[in-house]
Amino acid sequence: MAESITITDNRTGESIEVPIVDGGVDAAAWRKLMPGTWFYDPALMTTAATSSSVTELDGENGVLRYRGYPIEQLAEHSSYLEVAYLLIHGELPTQEQYEPWVHDITYHTFIHENVRKRFLEGFHHDAHPMGMLVSAIAALSTFYPDAGEIHDPENRLKQIVRLIAKMPTLAAACHRFSVGMPFVYPDNSLGFTSNFLSMLWKVAEPRYDANPALARALDVLFILHADHEQNCGTTAMRVVGSAHADPYVSTAAAAAALYGPRHGGANEAVIRMLKSIGSIEEVPAFIESVKAGKGRLQGFGHRVYKSYDPRAKIIKQTADEVFAITGKNPLLDIALKLEEVALSDEYFTSRKLYPNVDFYSGLIYQAMGFPVEMFTVLFAIPRTAGWLAHWVEALEQDQKIVRPRQLYVGHDARDYVGLDQRS
Ligand code: ACO
Numbered sequence: 166m167a168e169s170i171t172i173t174d175n176r177t178g179e180s181i182e183v184p185i186v187d188g189g190v191d192a193a194a195w196r197k198l199m200p201g202t203w204f205y206d207p208a209l210m211t212t213a214a215t216s217s218s219v220t221e222l223d224g225e226n227g228v229l230r231y232r233g234y235p236i237e238q239l240a241e242h243s244s245y246l247e248v249a250y251l252l253i254h255g256e257l258p259t260q261e262q263y264e265p266w267v268h269d270i271t272y273h274t275f276i277h278e279n280v281r282k283r284f285l286e287g288f289h290h291d292a293h294p295m296g297m298l299v300s301a302i303a304a305l306s307t308f309y310p311d312a313g314e315i316h317d318p319e320n321r322l323k324q325i326v327r328l329i330a331k332m333p334t335l336a337a338a339c340h341r342f343s344v345g346m347p348f349v350y351p352d353n354s355l356g357f358t359s360n361f362l363s364m365l366w367k368v369a370e371p372r373y374d375a376n377p378a379l380a381r382a383l384d385v386l387f388i389l390h391a392d393h394e395q396n397c398g399t400t401a402m403r404v405v406g407s408a409h410a411d412p413y414v415s416t417a418a419a420a421a422a423l424y425g426p427r428h429g430g431a432n433e434a435v436i437r438m439l440k441s442i443g444s445i446e447e448v449p450a451f452i453e454s455v456k457a458g459k460g461r462l463q464g465f466g467h468r469v470y471k472s473y474d475p476r477a478k479i480i481k482q483t484a485d486e487v488f489a490i491t492g493k494n495p496l497l498d499i500a501l502k503l504e505e506v507a508l509s510d511e512y513f514t515s516r517k518l519y520p521n522v523d524f525y526s527g528l529i530y531q532a533m534g535f536p537v538e539m540f541t542v543l544f545a546i547p548r549t550a551g552w553l554a555h556w557v558e559a560l561e562q563d564q565k566i567v568r569p570r571q572l573y574v575g576h577d578a579r580d581y582v583g584l585d586q587r588s
Contacts, residue, residue, distance in 0.1 A: 399555050
């Protein structure tokens with residue numbers, strides 16, 4: 166027998182049976198039975214806002230797969246650009262598909278001179294690079310007027326290539342501006358992350374050759390951050406995209422969501438927390454203060470993962486590889502001790518609080534020389550591929566404009582009172 170639920174309206178005695186399909190029930194059936202009575206779900210904690218075939222996340226069992234491929238295998242064998250292709254197109258590329266994809270992305274890394282000279286350089290000297298990035302992504306929309314042709318798959322792909330390609334250039338430009346260094350043009354002879362590192366760190370040398378192990382570590386971090394199904398930023402992308410806004414402003418909306426400290430800013434919070442703890446000896450006292458409700462253990466816990474975040478496991482390995490080159494981040498010992506103490510404490514285990522991806526990523530970024538303000542920017546670069554995959558999927562699903570209802574709890578109708586008559 167097919168699985169189903171029965172809903173009865175106790176006011177009328179009317180019932181309907183709704184089938185359970187792919188783990189969900191169609192809310193339209195509810196609307197038919199009880200028009201004008203809405204589900205109350207402000208943070209969409211109980212709502213599947215869409216169906217999707219991009220990413221599978223099983224939080225209970227610590228499973229993350231892009232298009233069916235386990236994150237562990239992709240992190241070990243793949244590259245960010247290959248993963249970006251997989252997310253956008255749904256399949257891993259063949260050699261014949263991969264080469265032009267890499268070529269197209271490599272040859273779309275330049276940004277219009279006005280974006281840099283007039284737009285980015287107009288920011289205040291201490292502007293946060295993430296604020297600059299969000300604005301710059303939106304500004305690109307004005308440089309590509311054809312971006313509005315969102316129903317043309319070929320045109321969509323052109324904008325997707327541009328966005329994936331230009332994100333590192335914009336990110337590096339924001340960083341260079343914030344530290345008062347001149348802009349470095351992309352070097353098309355370099356790979357995706359090597360080119361990014363060149364645009365970030367090049368000083369006077371004719372060519373910047375990044376340490377290949379560091380370039381690979383960054384590539385792995387990009388793979389791990391490329392998508393994470395219906396998180397806050399991706400939901401913003403889908404909502405804005407549902408209004409048929411172009412991909413640049415939709416991506417800017419998603420990046421704006423990521424800018425929030427509850428979302429993409431957690432790894433920055435981890436570094437600040439580790440610094441404030443100061444030493445291993447202070448860890449037990451800090452854990453007690455968290456348990457007493459005085460703040461949270463940053464980088465721990467997740468809305469969906471109720472076991473170890475699989476990305477955190479891979480990141481821990483990557484951290485060792487990076488520290489072998491850069492030297493150990495002195496905050497690592499405090500982080501390891503925190504993890505050890507928390508994972509053997511009933512407060513954390515009973516609430517299923519485990520390290521998430523952000524617990525170790527900040528330590529790696531810091532060891533690689535990134536200032537904390539750049540952490541969210543580093544998240545936004547690879548997440549662009551995921552956002553765009555969801556954007557395309559929603560368009561292909563012909564999704565209606567997102568327009569939820571509300572439960573009105575304000576005043577009943579009342580008459581306007583003139584300013585001189587108000588007490
Ligand atoms: N430290 C201490 N206690 C915690 C933590 C934490 N990091 N996270 C959750 N809890 C406790 C809560 O106090 C609550 O306890 P209670 O039941 O006694 O009241 C219980 O665990 C459940 O917490 P909720 O806030 O209901 O869980 P929610 O799913 O809403 O929160 C979140 C998830 C926001 C990620 C939370 O775990 C948190 O604030 N973590 C720290 C910040 C962080 O690392 N964010 C990164 C998320 S990953 C990402 O966006 C890439």
